[in-house]
Amino acid sequence: xxxxxxxxxxxxxxxxxxxxxxxxxxxxxxxxxxxxxxxxxxxxxxxxxxxxxxxxxxxxxxxxxxxxxxxxxxxxxxxxxxxxxxxxxxxxxxxxxxxxxxxxxxxxxxxxxxxxxxxxxxxxxxxxxxxxxxxxxxxxxxxxxxxxxxxxxxxxxxxxxxxxxxxxxxxxxxxxxxxxxxxxxxxxxxxxxxxxxxxxxxxxxxxxxxxxxxxxxxxxxxxxxxxxxxxxxxxxxxxxxxxxxxxxxxxxxxxxxxxxxxxxxxxxxxxxxxxxxxxxxxxxxxxxxxxxxxxxxxxxxxxxxxxxxxxxxxxxxxxxxxxxxxxxxxxxxxxxxxxxxxxxxxxxxxxxxxxxxxxxxxxxxxxxxxxxxxxxxxxxxxxxxxxxxxxxxxxxxxxxxxxxxxxxxxxxxxx
Amino acid sequence: xxxxxxxxxxxxxxxxxxxxxxxxxxxxxxxxxxxxxxxxxxxxxxxxxxxxxxxxxxxxxxxxxxxxxxxxxxxxxxxxxxxxxxxxxxxxxxxxxxxxxxxxxxxxxxxxxxxxxxxxxxxxxxxxxxxxxxxxxxxxxxxxxxxxxxxxxxxxxxxxxxxxxxxxxxxxxxxxxxxxxxxxxxxxxxxxxxxxxxxxxxxxxxxxxxxxxxxxxxxxxxxxxxxxxxxxxxxxxxxxxxxxxxxxxxxxxxxxxxxxxxxxxxxxxxxxxxxxxxxxxxxxxxxxxxxxxxxxxxxxxxxxxxxxxxxxxxxxxxxxxxxxxxxxxxxxxxxxxxxxxxxxxxxxxxxxxxxxxxxxxxxxxxxxxxxxxxxxxxxxxxxxxxxxxxxxxxxxxxxxxxxxxxxxxxxxxxx
Numbered sequence: 014x015x016x017x018x019x020x021x022x023x024x025x026x027x028x029x030x031x032x033x034x035x036x037x038x039x040x041x042x043x044x045x046x047x048x049x050x051x052x053x054x055x056x057x058x059x060x061x062x063x064x065x066x067x068x069x070x071x072x073x074x075x076x077x078x079x080x081x082x083x084x085x086x087x088x089x090x091x092x093x094x095x096x097x098x099x100x101x102x103x104x105x106x107x108x109x110x111x112x113x114x115x116x117x118x119x120x121x122x123x124x125x126x127x128x129x130x131x132x133x134x135x136x137x138x139x140x141x142x143x144x145x146x147x148x149x150x151x152x153x154x155x156x157x158x159x160x161x162x163x164x165x166x167x168x169x170x171x172x173x174x175x176x177x178x179x180x181x182x183x184x185x186x187x188x189x190x191x192x193x194x195x196x197x198x199x200x201x202x203x204x205x206x207x208x209x210x211x212x213x214x215x216x217x218x219x220x221x222x223x224x225x226x227x228x229x230x231x232x233x234x235x236x237x238x239x240x241x242x243x244x245x246x247x248x249x250x251x252x253x254x255x256x257x258x259x260x261x262x263x264x265x266x267x268x269x270x271x272x273x274x275x276x277x278x279x280x281x282x283x284x285x286x287x288x289x290x291x292x293x294x295x296x297x298x299x300x301x302x303x304x305x306x307x308x309x310x311x312x313x314x315x316x317x318x319x320x321x322x323x324x325x326x327x328x329x330x331x332x333x334x335x336x337x338x339x340x341x342x343x344x345x346x347x348x349x350x351x352x353x354x355x356x357x358x359x360x361x362x363x364x365x366x367x368x369x370x371x372x373x374x375x376x377x378x379x380x381x382x383x384x385x386x387x388x389x390x391x392x393x394x395x396x397x398x399x400x401x402x403x404x405x406x407x408x409x410x411x412x413x414x415x416x417x418x419x420x421x422x423x424x425x426x427x428x
Numbered sequence: 429x430x431x432x433x434x435x436x437x438x439x440x441x442x443x444x445x446x447x448x449x450x451x452x453x454x455x456x457x458x459x460x461x462x463x464x465x466x467x468x469x470x471x472x473x474x475x476x477x478x479x480x481x482x483x484x485x486x487x488x489x490x491x492x493x494x495x496x497x498x499x500x501x502x503x504x505x506x507x508x509x510x511x512x513x514x515x516x517x518x519x520x521x522x523x524x525x526x527x528x529x530x531x532x533x534x535x536x537x538x539x540x541x542x543x544x545x546x547x548x549x550x551x552x553x554x555x556x557x558x559x560x561x562x563x564x565x566x567x568x569x570x571x572x573x574x575x576x577x578x579x580x581x582x583x584x585x586x587x588x589x590x591x592x593x594x595x596x597x598x599x600x601x602x603x604x605x606x607x608x609x610x611x612x613x614x615x616x617x618x619x620x621x622x623x624x625x626x627x628x629x630x631x632x633x634x635x636x637x638x639x640x641x642x643x644x645x646x647x648x649x650x651x652x653x654x655x656x657x658x659x660x661x662x663x664x665x666x667x668x669x670x671x672x673x674x675x676x677x678x679x680x681x682x683x684x685x686x687x688x689x690x691x692x693x694x695x696x697x698x699x700x701x702x703x704x705x706x707x708x709x710x711x712x713x714x715x716x717x718x719x720x721x722x723x724x725x726x727x728x729x730x731x732x733x734x735x736x737x738x739x740x741x742x743x744x745x746x747x748x749x750x751x752x753x754x755x756x757x758x759x760x761x762x763x764x765x766x767x768x769x770x771x772x773x774x775x776x777x778x779x780x781x782x783x784x785x786x787x788x789x790x791x792x793x794x795x796x797x798x799x800x801x802x803x804x805x806x807x808x809x810x811x812x813x814x815x816x817x818x819x820x821x822x823x824x825x826x827x828x829x830x831x832x833x834x835x836x837x838x839x840x841x842x843x
Binding site (some may be wrong): 234291314316317327394400408413420 | 457480483706707742749783807821823824828
């Protein structure tokens with residue numbers, strides 16, 4: 014009996030000695046492993062080691078917060094709605110200066126809707142617009158240089174409005190791609206193809222190609238009515254031009270992004286058979302990153318508020334989830350046209366605030382954003398997980414009268 | 429020769445007739461298919477048909493915006509920092525009234541930090557606190573009922589502070605789980621286990637169990653120091669209690685969520701071997717949804733700003749990406765304790781705003797949120813893709829002095 018007792022004590026000691034460390038190892042460790050640990054994990058835990066570049070946003074080169082700064086040097090005529098600037102191009106650094114092109118509207122009145130528009134009264138904020146440009150030594154203070162692309166004579170492409178441009182630097186020449194409107198925007202939707210002008214210098218003069226360079230899709234295609242936000246980059250010795258289209262029914266539009274590829278800036282551009290390649294977002298904002306390309310995806314769709322990455326420039330995955338992203342983000346992309354196989358990322362750019370001033374003074378303005386989506390920068394302030402808003406920001410998102418009434422009625426039913 | 433020419437014309441007619449429709453079908457269609465189309469698609473397009481409940485956020489029952497309303501009935505002593513309310517419990521509907529429990533601090537001064545805390549001066553906003561409760565007929569107007577859980581005598585669990593409670597209704601009895609502090613918060617971090625009290629009525633009186641019911645993990649485990657935000661639901665006839673822990677080094681804490689399961693409200697609780705089950709978020713906010721459970725995940729981690737879903741209550745996937753989410757969200761979950769196999773979701777709850785008043789008047793307050801994460805509600809206003817912020821919201825997120833200096837210096841180097 015005594016033998017058995019001793020044996021029992023020894024056995025339980027052995028069990029506790031072997032079990033205790035095992036039990037300790039069994040719980041997930043106190044310090045989050047940087048590399049995927051060799052253990053069974055929950056789906057969410059698996060994912061932080063497989064779906065993102067790093068298990069913590071702090072260490073994810075494709076995660077960032079965004080900081081905003083008002084620009085100096087732009088006159089908005091007292092913000093009365095007769096002057097509007099929106100949809101900036103990528104920033105180009107050339108000859109020691111930063112260049113940006115953008116949609117510039119200067120009209121006798123703010124936009125009046127498609128029904129009230131005429132030859133001088135704009136339908137929308139981007140109707141009856143031209144492409145203007147500005148330069149800067151520091152990215153904060155800008156000098157407006159005036160018009161780059163004027164509206165051509167009717168019926169040339171863009172006679173009604175030329176807007177939403179982007180820049181390409183290719184074999185010593187400069188190309189501005191832009192939306193060319195042939196009717197006042199808003200009649201059906203926002204219908205337009207893409208046109209292009211070229212120049213030997215970013216200061217112009219610009220020669221219009223006077224032809225549609227990215228045509229709308231065939232009848233029934235997702236991009237049959239509009240090609241928006243042309244956004245050229247250089248990859249594998251070719252021009253990779255991303256664009257957005259609005260499709261589906263008015264009031265219920267879906268916005269996605271496609272890719273068109275060309276060997277020559279004047280085309281022909283071949284649309285990628287897997288289009289659309291990005292299913293969310295409202296404007297195109299991309300930059301070479303390592304061997305692939307990254308995209309800022311915001312505003313619309315199931316994957317808004319994300320930064321995405323595609324190794325093959327076609328198939329995008331979510332690289333991070335963030336917030337308060339710049340709209341119509343137009344980054345300074347130093348290696349946009351260098352055909353890099355090691356894209357370094359971005360740290361700043363311009364964006365826009367739209368729908369300012371109410372219907373009486375309706376207009377948009379440009380703004381600067383800063384971020385750390387660069388392999389060469391390490392700014393912990395940009396990697397903070399969240400934006401801490403003050404309560405008024407939340408209270409501005411209050412219930413509508415309709416919603417209050419609905420809730421009251423449901424309340425009565427419950428009691 | 430003529431024969432050959434005719435043959436050639438016919439051939440090219442045949443080719444163009446067969447190719448033209450094929451080319452049209454080849455482009456993605458103008459109306460986004462509701463069901464996954466049978467075609468080769470980009471990774472992003474594949475994902476909207478496989479990773480989410482619907483290709484459009486509008487149709488996704490687990491996507492919502494959040495609307496905020498100030499509560500009536502709570503006195504914050506002029507918001508001078510001596511009164512604080514935070515970390516509300518789930519809302520309980522009982523006897524025709526809504527109940528909420530929360531952390532209530534009423535101290536001679538605002539928090540003074542761990543070094544300056546004493547028996548009456550709080551270290552943190554949740555130090556020297558009690559669990560109070562309030563009731564409401566409509567969820568907007570509340571009547572504070574006073575204390576539910578007092579701090580017990582030293583050295584009983586929670587003698588220093590009892591905070592961050594949540595409610596369980598189980599077999600006719602009510603259980604409040606809460607964090608029980610045994611030292612002023614902030615000495616090391618925010619160390620505490622979970623205690624529980626029970627009552628026959630939500631109005632009390634509450635009998636403290638006076639024992640740790642969810643113990644901290646073993647040395648070296650992710651949850652060795654703290655068990656936060658206990659959040660009980662009923663599933664498969666058992667108590668599924670989700671909790672958060674902070675781990676890693678101070679100043680660089682990682683916050684994740686685990687699951688502990690029990691057959692009895694007083695324990696023992698068995699921690700799930702796959703813990704942590706949610707890798708992001710700052711507080712626990714879950715609700716039964718269909719056969720599974722959904723979670724609001726916000727503030728911290730790579731998957732903040734998401735709503736997640738787990739069919740098996742353990743392995744969570746991202747169900748939607750959203751923004752401006754409620755912090756410490758404490759929804760009204762009608763079927764939290766009904767052991768449902770068909771959870772219906774949520775439409776409102778309470779949350780908190782923290783860090784108000786600056787260091788002189790530091791405190792927190794409760795707020796109501798509304799949403800449409802319910803299978804029984806269809807509110808298109810809640811399904812709008814985005815929050816449209818005014819420019820001042822962006823400009824508040826400005827560059828720090830340090831960042832401005834950094835950018836200036838880089839600028840000099842570039843030129």
